[in-house]
Amino acid sequence: MYNFKDIEQKWQEKWENCDDFHAVNFSDKPKYYLLVEFPYPSAQGLHVGHLRSWVALDVVARKRRKEGYNVLYPMGWDAFGLPTENYAIKNNIHPRIATEKNIANFKKQLKSVGISFDWKREIDTTSKDYYKWTQWIFSKLFKKGLAAKEESTVNWCSSCKCVLANEEVVGGNCERCGGEVTQKTKKQWILKITKYAQRLIDDLDLVDYPERVKTQQKNWIGRSEGAKILFSTSVGENLEIFTTLPETIFGVSHIILAPEHKFIDKHKNKIENIDEILAYREKVSKMKKIDRTDANKEKSGVKVVGITAKNLVNNKEIPIFVSDYVLADYGTGVVMAVPAHDSRDFDFVQKYHIDYIPVMRDNKNTGKSEMINSDFLNGLDNISARKKIIEYITDKKIGKSYISFKLRDWIFARQRYWGEPIPIINCEKCGAVLEKNLPLVLPDIENFKTSENGESPLCALDWIKTKCPKCGGDALRETDTMPQWAGSSWYFLRYLDPENNNCLASKEAIDYWMPVDWYNGGMEHTTLHLLYSRFWHKFLYDIGVVNTPEPYKKRTSHGMILGGNNEKMSKSRGNVVNPTDVVNEYGADVIRLYEMFMGDFEKSAPWSTESIKGCKRFLDKYWDLLNIISDEDFVRPGFVSDFNKAIKKVSLDIENLKFNTAIATLMDLIGKIKETKKITRKELEIFSLLLNPFAPHVTSEVWERLKFSGNINFVKWPEYDDSLISQESYEIVVQVNGKIRDKFIINSSVNDSELVKLAKMQEKIQNIIKNKRILKEFCVSNKLVNLVVG
RNA sequence: GCUGGUAUGGCGGAAUAGGUAGACGCAAGGGACUUAAAAUCCCUCGGCAGAGAUGUCGUAUCGGUUCAAGUCCGAUUACCAGCACCA
Numbered sequence: 001m002y003n004f005k006d007i008e009q010k011w012q013e014k015w016e017n018c019d020d021f022h023a024v025n026f027s028d029k030p031k032y033y034l035l036v037e038f039p040y041p042s043a044q045g046l047h048v049g050h051l052r053s054w055v056a057l058d059v060v061a062r063k064r065r066k067e068g069y070n071v072l073y074p075m076g077w078d079a080f081g082l083p084t085e086n087y088a089i090k091n092n093i094h095p096r097i098a099t100e101k102n103i104a105n106f107k108k109q110l111k112s113v114g115i116s117f118d119w120k121r122e123i124d125t126t127s128k129d130y131y132k133w134t135q136w137i138f139s140k141l142f143k144k145g146l147a148a149k150e151e152s153t154v155n156w157c158s159s160c161k162c163v164l165a166n167e168e169v170v171g172g173n174c175e176r177c178g179g180e181v182t183q184k185t186k187k188q189w190i191l192k193i194t195k196y197a198q199r200l201i202d203d204l205d206l207v208d209y210p211e212r213v214k215t216q217q218k219n220w221i222g223r224s225e226g227a228k229i230l231f232s233t234s235v236g237e238n239l240e241i242f243t244t245l246p247e248t249i250f251g252v253s254h255i256i257l258a259p260e261h262k263f264i265d266k267h268k269n270k271i272e273n274i275d276e277i278l279a280y281r282e283k284v285s286k287m288k289k290i291d292r293t294d295a296n297k298e299k300s301g302v303k304v305v306g307i308t309a310k311n312l313v314n315n316k317e318i319p320i321f322v323s324d325y326v327l328a329d330y331g332t333g334v335v336m337a338v339p340a341h342d343s344r345d346f347d348f349v350q351k352y353h354i355d356y357i358p359v360m361r362d363n364k365n366t367g368k369s370e371m372i373n374s375d376f377l378n379g380l381d382n383i384s385a386r387k388k389i390i391e392y393i394t395d396k397k398i399g400k401s402y403i404s405f406k407l408r409d410w411i412f413a414r415q416r417y418w419g420e421p422i423p424i425i426n427c428e429k430c431g432a433v434l435e436k437n438l439p440l441v442l443p444d445i446e447n448f449k450t451s452e453n454g455e456s457p458l459c460a461l462d463w464i465k466t467k468c469p470k471c472g473g474d475a476l477r478e479t480d481t482m483p484q485w486a487g488s489s490w491y492f493l494r495y496l497d498p499e500n501n502n503c504l505a506s507k508e509a510i511d512y513w514m515p516v517d518w519y520n521g522g523m524e525h526t527t528l529h530l531l532y533s534r535f536w537h538k539f540l541y542d543i544g545v546v547n548t549p550e551p552y553k554k555r556t557s558h559g560m561i562l563g564g565n566n567e568k569m570s571k572s573r574g575n576v577v578n579p580t581d582v583v584n585e586y587g588a589d590v591i592r593l594y595e596m597f598m599g600d601f602e603k604s605a606p607w608s609t610e611s612i613k614g615c616k617r618f619l620d621k622y623w624d625l626l627n628i629i630s631d632e633d634f635v636r637p638g639f640v641s642d643f644n645k646a647i648k649k650v651s652l653d654i655e656n657l658k659f660n661t662a663i664a665t666l667m668d669l670i671g672k673i674k675e676t677k678k679i680t681r682k683e684l685e686i687f688s689l690l691l692n693p694f695a696p697h698v699t700s701e702v703w704e705r706l707k708f709s710g711n712i713n714f715v716k717w718p719e720y721d722d723s724l725i726s727q728e729s730y731e732i733v734v735q736v737n738g739k740i741r742d743k744f745i746i747n748s749s750v751n752d753s754e755l756v757k758l759a760k761m762q763e764k765i766q767n768i769i770k771n772k773r774i775l776k777e778f779c780v781s782n783k784l785v786n787l788v789v790g
Numbered sequence: 791g792c793u794g795g796u797a798u799g800g801c802g803g804a805a806u807a808g809g810u811a812g813a814c815g816c817a818a819g820g821g822a823c824u825u826a827a828a829a830u831c832c833c834u835c836g837g838c839a840g841a842g843a844u845g846u847c848g849u850a851u852c853g854g855u856u857c858a859a860g861u862c863c864g865a866u867u868a869c870c871a872g873c874a875c876c877a
Contacts, residue, residue: 001829212794216872219793224876243877256877295791295875325875335877343791344875406876523871597815599802603795604870611802614815620830661804664814671814733810738858740810778857784809788857 002623004587008697012114012588020065020713021116023072025497025509032069033513034061035492035552037521037529038076038123040484041102043087046109048577048595048607049561049569053520055592056558056601056659058115060518062693063654065116066717072513073116074495076123077103080131081484082160082176085418089448095418096444099126109580113588114696116713121498125487130494131420132439133504134486137536139423139434140543146192147412149432153260153329154411155289156184161450163188165411165483167220167528172290176484183289189413189422189480193535197221197405199549200534208554210602213526220527222406227390228332229399231255231309233320235267239309242331242404246393247385248338250374251359253349254319255309256301256335258328259284264304272306277322284324292324299325299348311336312398313389314375323348331404410532412483415456417448419481427468427475435477436469442481456480488529489536492516492551504545511547519552522560530555556657559604561595566606577607589695590616596659596694618667619698622691625670625679626702632680640724642669643686647720650690659694666691681706686718734759735786736768752779759785 015021034057039050054075061073079099088095103124110117123130141147155164159179163186168175193200201221204214226244233239241255257263259281268274280302284292291297301323309320325344326335337345340358349356360382362369371377376392377385393399413422421442423435443463450457458464458479468475490504496513497505521530537551562568563575570576582591593615599605635643646669653662669687673679679687685708692699692712703712732755734742742764750758756777759765769789776788 212871215794219873222873222876226877241877245877293875297875299875323875325877327876330876337877342877344877347875404876406873526872597802603803605802608802608816611816617830618815660802661814664804667814731810735809735858738856743810776857778809780809784858786809786857 001620002698002701004589004619004698007701008114008588011697011700012111014700015114015116016111020711021073021118022120023070023074023118026512027070029068029070031513031517032064032071033492033516033518034064034071034073035495035516035519036075037525038078038488038491039106040078040081040083041099041106042083043098043102044571044576045102045105046579047569048579048582048591051113051579051591052561052595052601053522053558054110054115055113055595056657057518057520058117058592059596059654059659059693061116062696062713063651063717065713066689066692066715068716072121072495073118074121074123075110075115075117075119076121076491076495077106077125078484078488078491079103079124079126080419080482080487082162082414082416082418085416085448086177088418094444095448096126099124112583113579113592116696121495123491123494123498125420125491126418128439128441129501131442131487133494134420134482134490135423135435135438135440136504137490137540138420138482138486139438141191141539142424142432142434144539144543146195146539147189148192149187149189150409151185151187152190152409152411153183154186154188155181156186156454157181160416161452161454162414162416163411165485166408167410167531168483169289172288181289183285183287188411189478191410191412191535193410193532194405194407196535196538197223197407198403199538200407200531203534203538203550207550207552209552210555210557213523213530213555213557216523216526217531220407220531224404224406226402226404227393227399228402229336229393230312231318231336232312233310234308235270237263237266239263239320239334240332241334241336242402243336244404245338245341245382245386246389246399247371247374247377247382248341248359249311249313249336249389250377251338251340251357252311252316252318252336253339253345253354253356254321254337256321256323256326256337256348257304258326258333259322259324260328261322261333263334264322267307270306271304273302273304277302277304280322287324293327299323299344299351301325301348301352303352312396313393319354321348321352329408330406410535412486413480414483415450415454415479416481417442417445417450417457419483420486421458422478422480422482424478425466425468425475426478427471427473429473430468430470430475432478433468433470433475440477485529485532489533490540492519492533493540493546510545514546515548515550516552518554518556520556520558523557557602559600559602561598562604562606564607564609569607577609582612586612586616587619587697589619589698592696593619593663593694597663599660601657601659615663618663618670619695621670621674622687622695623698623702625673625684625687626705628674628678629684629706630678630680632682634680634682635686636676636680636683638676639673639683641726642672643683644720644722644724646690647686647718648722648725651717651720654693663694681708688712689715689718730782732759732782733784734762734765735784736765737788738786741765741768746782749782752781755779755782756785756787759787 036053036057061071064071084095084098088098155169157164157174157179159177169181224244227246228240228242230238230240301321304320308317310317339345339349339356357373359374360369368381371380371385390401421440423440425433427433448457456479464477466477493505496509540546541549567573594612646665649665650662688699688702700712729745729747732744742762756779772789774787775790778786
């Protein structure tokens with residue numbers, strides 16, 4: 001038992017007052033940039049789940065320093081956003097004050113677990129020196145035409161009174177507050193992330209991410225190869241459809257428009273049942289997105305009476321329908337229906353009794369199938385038919401091959417106060433004009449409440465009145481602010497040069513540190529922050545600000561820490577574990593160790609208030625080694641192999657995120673050492689170095705007390721020698737016909753044929769194999785012999 | 791429905807390239823120390839049979855490949871995550 005409170009406090013103070021963890025820009029050492037997702041400083045404070053990622057890369061950071069790297073491991077605050085604003089409204093406190101309070105609390109909690117962050121580079125996305133550069137990047141995007149205000153249907157959270165990006169809608173509800181999300185048409189700022197869709201897929205080949213992260217991003221971006229094909233109509237205007245199966249063109253029975261399609265408005269005079277169609281459109285617009293896009297919902301629609309379409313490939317006249325299963329914002333908002341080979345079209349015609357024909361022998365559109373009823377495509381397989389039809393439509397100028405993406409542009413505005421002001425001035429004459437002087441500071445206000453019609457509280461201020469920088473006339477400022485994800489889309493660059501007033505970070509600093517060598521974070525950010533920041537980085541690459549096409553070389557992801565009841569930790573479930581309580585009861589080293597030991601780092605695991613005791617016992621045992629230490633400055637011969645094995649295992653396991661088995665190895669080793677009731681100085685020195693990344697306080701104390709040489713934070717990481725990993729004896733398993741029948745021990749390595757001979761000589765084996773013929777013999781060196789007898 | 795993943799004792803989880811399943815830890819039971827408790831130390835700890843040596847079954851289910859399968863292949867089931875009428 002040791003007094004962890006005193007020891008941990010002592011070392012945390014020492015670290016606070018030294019430069020050990022401060023990365024220097026430019027050094028002879030090789031650089032290593034470790035990054036963890038910076039937190040949103042909420043009023044609730046940290047919970048143990050936050051720490052898992054930070055402790056894990058702290059283990060890596062502490063190891064890297066010993067390996068001679070110039071390590072950058074920074075931390076900051078992603079502090080703009082709705083929860084703080086809502087908290088501010090509820091408690092009538094300015095969001096700035098609430099944020100400052102929350103940051104102070106987070107920082108205190110974080111420091112109490114002894115993570116070796118470089119606090120000199122701390123950043124805060126809500127400070128104007130920071131968001132100046134967020135605004136600067138926005139202005140660059142605007143200049144390149146990648147930021148624009150566009151009319152579109154948007155997701156509207158009724159409880160936040162705010163638009164949401166598609167990525168922020170989870171199961172039809174607001175990602176943040178869980179409120180109901182409805183559709184609304186609005187002119188909104190958007191960022192054209194879709195322009196980068198293909199590159200965001202392609203460049204995944206350049207990076208080391210878990211496969212599940214890559215596939216999830218690819219699925220989200222949703223690339224589909226197909227064709228756009230024109231259909232003529234009886235009113236003259238052509239309709240363009242998008243299809244992934246152009247070869248089924250001869251099976252088209254009708255075409256379907258999205259209810260919102262402008263074609264309807266343009267030709268309403270010609271549509272005999274226009275009232276019915278507008279009523280249907282009205283009905284659909286009132287539906288929640290989740291209901292409208294429910295695949296199991298019964299198909300509905302209305303025939304457009306008075307206008308027909310013509311399939312230009314076979315000159316067949318076909319009817320036009322509107323239906324809500326066709327989405328206005330994907331493809332062209334028009335589809336060609338092929339009921340024989342598409343289950344949705346099939347369902348639709350069941351209801352509306354439309355005739356159709358099959359065009360492939362096998363009606364499943366997977367694998368190869370022969371084309372039928374398809375004129376010049378007959379007899380071809382569907383793959384060749386696709387090529388041929390694309391050539392045909394291209395040649396006749398009625399279509400072309402086309403690639404469509406599910407990814408939508410990023411809705412980049414929130415009708416809220418607590419965010420970065422969008423640096424735009426709206427002038428009646430000149431349109432949207434960029435603010436000249438950045439930062440455009442968020443004004444102080446007293447009433448943060450969003451108005452009932454969903455306008456930002458900034459609308460009520462005189463601040464919005466300004467002059468147009470172009471024409472000098474009266475103009476109004478943009479009152480929407482940027483979304484939560486803006487500040488985090490480039491924060492890893494600001495760490496490199498956080499004080500710089502002239503640019504977001506100096507070119508030299510960027511060239512030196514980028515890319516991030518290892519980035520760990522949650523799976524929940526895969527299609528949000530991780531995708532957004534890759535997009536911004538690519539843009540910054542294109543305009544020459546950064547030197548790498550991808551920001552993160554390697555990405556890993558931790559599993560969630562669940563409550564003791566195996567459910568997600570949350571206030572409402574009452575299963576949140578506060579790290580401060582655990583630190584008070586067991587100490588920082590124990591919570592660190594337990595978070596790394598509790599299970600496979602990449603899988604979720606429940607918190608156990610019982611299991612953590614094992615980690616406490618382990619550190620007490622480690623401390624007790626001080627009582628049995630001898631002066632000998634070597635590893636005892638009997639332990640040479642064990643130590644080499646442990647060094648190898650711990651070293652490799654840390655790199656492979658197998659922290660749990662690294663710790664198990666150390667637990668095992670300490671058990672063996674204790675059996676001898678003695679440890680040598682050298683042994684304790686090595687053991688302390690291996691344990692130090694996990695339990696830095698207690699190991700630093702032991703290091704100091706025993707006057708081991710050097711600063712433990714920079715002492716060379718122990719090396720292992722494979723040739724010294726040997727066994728004094730081997731236990732040989734003998735199987736007969738695959739069943740274990742005996743075991744015996746040999747004292748030194750023997751060759752395989754010798755081993756088989758020995759195995760056969762074992763008394764038990766003799767009894768089994770006598771009177772039997774040995775058909776085959778198998779041998780695994782120094783491990784196992786299997787005799788096949790008949 | 792689609793995509794990805796997972797399935798091993800009472801629990802969290804181990805098991806390089808197919809080669810002793812259950813490392814390490816927790817909980818539980820027994821014992822030592824103690825007036826007692828806590829702490830600590832020692833022993834046991836997958837099921838069944840057996841006093842025991844030992845035998846036998848056992849890694850979600852069914853089947854296959856192999857001298858040998860938790861590991862490879864095929865099918866099934868359950869759970870987790872993401873997407874979800876994307877033409």
